[in-house]
Amino acid sequence: MKALGLDWDEGPDIGGPYGPYTQSERFDIYPKYVQELLDKGYAYECFCTPEELEAEKQQAAENKKPYVYTKKCENLTEEEKAKLRSEGRKPAIRFNIAKAQKAFHDSSMLYFDDLVKGQLHMNTDLLGDFVIMKSNGSPTYNFAVVIDDMLMNITHVIRGEDHISNTFKQILIFEALGAEVPKFGHLGMILAPDRSKLSKRHGATAVSEFVEKGYLTEALINFVALLGWSPSDGQEIKSVNEIANDFRINEISSSNSIFEYDKLNWMNSHYIKMLDIEDLKTRLKPYLTKYNLSELTDAQYTRMVEVTKEPLTLLSDITDAVPYFFGTDVDIEAKAQTEVLDTEIAQDVLNEFLKQAESWEFSEENLHEKLEAFRAQYKEKGIKPKVTMWAIRAAVTGRTCGADMTAILAILGKDKTLYRIKKAIK
RNA sequence: GCUCCCAUCGUCUAGAGGCCUAGGACAACACCCUUUCACGGUGUAGACGGGGAUUCGAAUUCCCCUGGGAGUACCA
Numbered sequence: 001m002k003a004l005g006l007d008w009d010e011g012p013d014i015g016g017p018y019g020p021y022t023q024s025e026r027f028d029i030y031p032k033y034v035q036e037l038l039d040k041g042y043a044y045e046c047f048c049t050p051e052e053l054e055a056e057k058q059q060a061a062e063n064k065k066p067y068v069y070t071k072k073c074e075n076l077t078e079e080e081k082a083k084l085r086s087e088g089r090k091p092a093i094r095f096n097i098a099k100a101q102k103a104f105h106d107s108s109m110l111y112f113d114d115l116v117k118g119q120l121h122m123n124t125d126l127l128g129d130f131v132i133m134k135s136n137g138s139p140t141y142n143f144a145v146v147i148d149d150m151l152m153n154i155t156h157v158i159r160g161e162d163h164i165s166n167t168f169k170q171i172l173i174f175e176a177l178g179a180e181v182p183k184f185g186h187l188g189m190i191l192a193p194d195r196s197k198l199s200k201r202h203g204a205t206a207v208s209e210f211v212e213k214g215y216l217t218e219a220l221i222n223f224v225a226l227l228g229w230s231p232s233d234g235q236e237i238k239s240v241n242e243i244a245n246d247f248r249i250n251e252i253s254s255s256n257s258i259f260e261y262d263k264l265n266w267m268n269s270h271y272i273k274m275l276d277i278e279d280l281k282t283r284l285k286p287y288l289t290k291y292n293l294s295e296l297t298d299a300q301y302t303r304m305v306e307v308t309k310e311p312l313t314l315l316s317d318i319t320d321a322v323p324y325f326f327g328t329d330v331d332i333e334a335k336a337q338t339e340v341l342d343t344e345i346a347q348d349v350l351n352e353f354l355k356q357a358e359s360w361e362f363s364e365e366n367l368h369e370k371l372e373a374f375r376a377q378y379k380e381k382g383i384k385p386k387v388t389m390w391a392i393r394a395a396v397t398g399r400t401c402g403a404d405m406t407a408i409l410a411i412l413g414k415d416k417t418l419y420r421i422k423k424a425i426k
Numbered sequence: 427g428c429u430c431c432c433a434u435c436g437u438c439u440a441g442a443g444g445c446c447u448a449g450g451a452c453a454a455c456a457c458c459c460u461u462u463c464a465c466g467g468u469g470u471a472g473a474c475g476g477g478g479a480u481u482c483g484a485a486u487u488c489c490c491c492u493g494g495g496a497g498u499a500c501c502a
Contacts, residue, residue: 228440230438
């Protein structure tokens with residue numbers, strides 16, 4: 001959330017009235033509620049060993065029966081418990097599903113209204129009495145979240161649909177504790193392009209990785225917001241605030257969605273283009289460290305960014321887009337050499353350019369005029385303007401494509417330009 | 427295996443019985459613009475998974491099948 005520039009009202013780092021907010025600092029508040037459940041009869045001690053449990057599961061698998069805990073510790077007598085304890089066994093505490101279900105519902109069916117999926121149901125007989133406190137005294141997830149939500153007055157729980165089955169367990173605990181059950185909303189999962197879980201294999205998975213690669217937080221937020229939701233006005237480009245204002249939880253689609261980079265990339269380049277130039281200059285700096293930025297005046301740097309920002313998909317693309325703005329010499333790409341510089345026309349153009357440009361003033365306005373006239377001369381000889389410019393571009397930038405030539409020449413200045421032209425002449 | 431969730435163009439989605447000859451965005455393709463690349467503009471192609479049922483009428487309701495996803499821990 002920090003990487004995306006999102007903030008929160010209450011929680012770790014900033015505190016709030018219901019702290020502590022760090023799980024490890026809350027350990028001593030859970031036993032009290034475990035005891036309450038024990039006292040009310042909604043929980044019981046279980047002395048089963050991992051081996052015994054494993055055997056039960058195996059048995060169930062052999063009989064092709066779904067596994068649910070057998071509840072064999074549910075009705076242990078005090079003597080039996082004492083005996084087990086004397087053997088050095090430490091009990092875990094299990095939640096008594098059936099007891100809670102029966103106390104608050106007519107049948108073994110548990111229903112709740114999900115904010116995005118509508119009414120959901122589950123036969124709680126199939127759930128199995130789960131552990132709420134491990135034998136080492138630490139609470140399990142399903143129990144701890146309920147206590148935390150209850151104590152922190154949580155009203156809405158919005159999470160992935162992989163939590164649906166936990167919800168039934170959690171609701172029963174809320175009820176057993178006499179607490180108010182919060183509203184739940186379960187979102188579809190975001191899948192990788194091959195429909196599997198998103199993972200390292202599919203590229204970046206942590207928000208910070210996207211940011212490092214040069215995705216703008218604005219684009220990231222906007223794109224993810226559109227996964228499973230669409231704005232009522234059809235306007236897809238939206239700021240966080242606009243999204244927040246327009247957002248309605250019941251407009252969320254309940255199906256899974258696939259994370260494809262195409263639209264994210266498009267959106268990112270869109271946001272890059274929209275960025276204020278000074279802002280963009282600042283954001284681009286981390287990707288230009290391999291160049292000596294002090295070679296350029298601030299005005300030149302501004303101009304360079306202006307003419308190279310168009311095709312950028314990621315901020316990091318700037319690195320490969322601008323090498324020819326720096327240094328005296330330039331690397332010539334193979335394609336530029338063989339397909340352009342090695343041709344007769346190109347050599348002719350370069351010689352002629354060298355002759356004429358000696359007397360030019362290298363301001364952008366002037367260059368624009370001069371180049372136009374220069375192209376016209378060749379056009380008369382039947383050489384396409386495109387070809388004329390190619391020769392100059394290849395010699396000066398070492399490439400066959402790139403930013404606006406007038407701007408490039410103006411930024412480089414007469415000396416570097418003519419130097420590179422000379423070097424390209426055979 | 428069992429349980430639950432989901433199902434419209436390649437992708438994200440609009441669509442809550444007639445407004446749908448199914449709309450938009452990204453990607454693709456074509457053309458235009460152009461000093462290259464790109465931006466931009468204009469177009470083209472592209473989907474209701476299958477089968478039943480209800481109805482005068484179904485992408486929209488119901489059932490079955492199929493497909494995909496998730497859960498099934500003394501993990502969170």
